[in-house]
Amino acid sequence: MRSRSEILGRRRFGASAITGLPKHLRRTYEAFRTGKNIRQTMSRATLYRHRADLLKHGIDIAAPLPAELLDTAILGAV
Numbered sequence: 624m625r626s627r628s629e630i631l632g633r634r635r636f637g638a639s640a641i642t643g644l645p646k647h648l649r650r651t652y653e654a655f656r657t658g659k660n661i662r663q664t665m666s667r668a669t670l671y672r673h674r675a676d677l678l679k680h681g682i683d684i685a686a687p688l689p690a691e692l693l694d695t696a697i698l699g700a701v
Contacts, residue, residue, distance in 0.1 A: 648676055655684045 641649060651673045654661050661684065662670060674684050 644680060645676075648673060648680075651684065652677060652682060655682075655688065658688070 641652060644652060651661060651665075654664065665673070670684075677684055
């Protein structure tokens with residue numbers, strides 16, 4: 624059975640693949656990967672320009688990132 628990422632044409636990226644991205648796209652992807660709301664941090668035009676450029680690399684920043692791929696730590700109540 625194929626994974627959801629394969630069906631949707633998405634790739635999972637390791638650190639080496641991300642370093643091949645231009646610096647401005649790398650920052651956008653890192654913000655997306657860590658769960659930041661990138662829609663609030665950049666203009667709509669920039670968001671869609673970055674999305675179009677990242678789609679060429681198989682990354683869709685408009686689709687929600689699956690929880691298992693997020694690089695955030697969930698901390699319980701202390």
